[in-house]
Amino acid sequence: MERIDIGGGAQHAGLAKRHPKAILALAILTLFTILSYADRMVIVLLVDPIRLDLGIDDVQVSLLTGVAFALCFGLASLPLAWVADRYSRRWVIYGGVTVWSLATAAGGIANGFGELFMARFFVGVGEAALAPAAFAMIPDLFPKKQVARATGILASAAALGGGMAILGGGFLVSATEAVGTAVLPLAGETRPWQMVFLILGLPGLALALLTFLLPGRTSPRTLPHTGTENFNAPALAESGPDIAPSATDALPASYLSWLKQNWLFVGGLSIGCSALAALAYGLTSWTPTYLSRVFGLSMAEVGVTLGLVQMLCGLVGYIGGGTLIDWMEARGIRNAPHRYLMFASIVAMVAAVGGFYFAGSIAVAMVFIGIYHLAAPFNSPMVVAMQKGAPAAFRGQAIALTTMIATLIGLLAGPTAMALFTEDVFGDPVKVGWSVASVGLVCGVVAFVSLAISYGPALRAREALDEAGEG
Template structure:
């Protein structure tokens, strides 16, 4: 591995990676597994909406709070501090503690007997992704050279597709099995409902797998021992944000709009298939799970390859170009699936194209890495994840629920609610990225010229 300025066991402040670290692929595989587990624990709730509503006597709006606000509140409180820690301290320990915390919280959801208890459990699950994303993506930047970084980021981002698809596919089968088993008496816990058993089953693997992070190298950057060429000119994080406000604001707000689009669709598709098309949990798991899994993998992995390919051909600001295209295709496919499709086959085709186009994580992170100085990347990624999660998970699912409960006043009309939300969020994202296109390109040019 050729690494200018790297010391044993760590990296200097201005290290420039020429070839990938010997354990880069191993680390990528471990982080991919953690991302899969994160999304499984995060998305399994979408299959349990109707059983939870029945047992806890709650409305669609309260369900949307469990899907969005409960998770996003913790994420918003923990994301920036954890991003700051990822820039300074052991990323391995940050990831280990985050995974352990969210896994216990997922299992705790299986012990909830009221809306408040389940809300608290889902609140604590939020610490997982808040801890994982900034540390994981900044680790990749220290293990892979720039020319391979977007592809590596795309591979890691496929964990969202694999995890989400697995949550729906395996979750549908587990839900069907749990419902067939009925109420189960567990030692020390007592009687649990089928949906509670699902939460307990999905929380345990992460507790065991968390130890794998210590097979990865420690990539925390050490403070430079001698003055660096650009160190004196480096502004503080606040001054850098102010100097690059148009780049920062457009990538943050645009990401939030795409987050609304993504979470509106992913959180309410199972309910739509059940209420409007009459599918049972097993059928939803098999059809939607397979579509989400395979289309999402193509979308996440393909986005990284595409961005690297465009960048290698000197397309200026390939990341924003990709994000604009993503908004066009995913927005139109979402509206078609929920408002225009005449049957299940067409719905699934549209959803497949949606899940191929919507993965914005790779472009978002690649854009942030390319336009942000190395010392601030953990915090910048934390801000972007905060926007995608806080805005996306609160506004997306809740807007759909409010339209369904208060405007249409008919649970079977949830598809129209999703189509309306997506029809507004996608054009907004496109316009915002267009407004910041040149500012983002200039920020990326400055980082590249600095040699980072």
């Protein structure tokens, strides 16, 4: 294996060259992320069947699409990130894939709101286990100049998973509805929407075994002052340590100390991305219903139309955003992730208002929705900001904290706020688009202001890493 160069001025806890298993690892992690988002997002196609079958309203639906996932994610993400930073990232990921796959399948045997809520609750283990461990691996596998692009590729799996859930899920919903209620072994009488959960959930149990192809520890040794996994321990053992005596002296000794010093950087980034997350989760949850209620599209038509737009535009947004950030950084434009997020927040806000309030036809709506998905991917730049601003020793926990805050607030606030606007403010299910636009306007302003406040502190955090030889 190639040696990790962590000398003065070098990339701390990273590789001078790409790790031999980097591409394989990125492919597996991307596959898992696609699976996670597909299992998580397919429920948005099943809103009306579930609502009618279980006798629930839009607010209760929003609890299933947002709050249930967010509660589990909020409880599990930081403890799992702590385990991943100190022990085996592979076992954390394997456990996450297995649990969320079982939870998705469990939705196929749920017969009431409470049972389905608990099933969707445990789907949250997937994001809590996978995201921090996977994103923390990237700087250990790819050289510094490729980190943002690799992160963008991994994050693009969200667009792929969400798009495939909409595209494939639309056909799957139509196919199961054609079959009607069926009696299945063990599951018993199963309705069409329940079949969708069973079909999507069970394959994940086999795919979880791919986890053990990921690179793991080759030695119990860890990098000095970090506790992160050392993928190249034999090389370090042969060559001896190559760390300047003062390389880490400028950094706090504990994660809490670092967090206290950089609270404005972390807090502003988290709040800004939380606002973007609220818009993203709310818009994604209610777009199929909007297209169905306002323009009369069937779920199969929604699957083809929205699925293709979301997948293609999302892929360009994720991968293009990561590539652009790498390009900006290579040309000396510091704090590129923040610059990108501030610009994207304005574009996303305008697209949400245009596509859900002013659009008078399906064509105009889809153009704005496409523009939104180009600008929407906030989690990749957010993770890159943490990768470049947090010390290697705390990277997993720093990513987990910002991801947890953004996901928790986004899922709790976005879908439910839009449902409340529809029911209590506008009082008309057909005006769900007005609700998306209203929440989008507020979220865009909050995101831009919060990111602007954290811009300077983020620069200072990166300067501290440069001084410590981790920049």
